[in-house]
Amino acid sequence: MPDLMETFLENRWMVQPNHANSLGTTHGGNVLKWMDEVGAMSAMRFAGRDCVTARMDQVDFKQPIPVGETALVEAYVYETGRSSVRVRLRVFRENPRSGERELTTESYSVYVAIDDDRDPVPVPELTVDTEEGERLREEALNGDDKESTA
Structure with a gap:
């Protein structure tokens, strides 16, 4: 069974x-695209199959990311259903010189594992074998928006 930290x-x-809007900051559509791509990759790594986006929950844009900074997108699986994979998504603005981070955007998405005919297929159970994995899962389940140091 796949472990949270593997995702x-x-x-x-x-x-x-x-990538920017008229204000010189990242266009929200680009941020959403990046989130969906990394989220899908996390879900696919977990399921070992292709996964499609079923839902993206409320997206909270907290801070802009200006041109010249780095958008860091992180994703991990925190819960599963029969064929669904729930992924926590967070975006940080990161100073490329210092590595300093600030949370800018957060959401939760659901992906569905599919077979070659694009029909939903069962996914394995999620395991959590480390303290860091437990912390991340608890943060996701509780909707905690603290910045990650992972």
């Missing part, structure tokens, strides 16, 4: 002018 993924994008 923990993070990816970074240097925010360029082509």
Whole structure:
């Protein structure tokens, strides 16, 4: 059975002018796209199958990410259903020189594992074998929006 920490993924994008809105900050649509991509990869790593987006819960945009900074997207599986995989998604603005982070966006998504005919298929049970995994799962279940140090 896959462990939560095996599903923990993070990816970074240097925010360029082509990612920006008229205010010089990352366009929300780009942030959503990046979140969905990393979330789907986390779900697929867990399920070992293709996964499709079923739902993205309320997205909270807390802070902008200016051009020249890095958008850091992190995702991990925190709960499962029969064929569904629940993923916590957080985005941080990260200073590329210092590594300093600030939470900018947060959401929870549900992905569904599918077979070659695109029909839903069962997923394994989630295991949590480390203290860090337990902490992340509890944060997700409690809706905690503290910044991650993972």
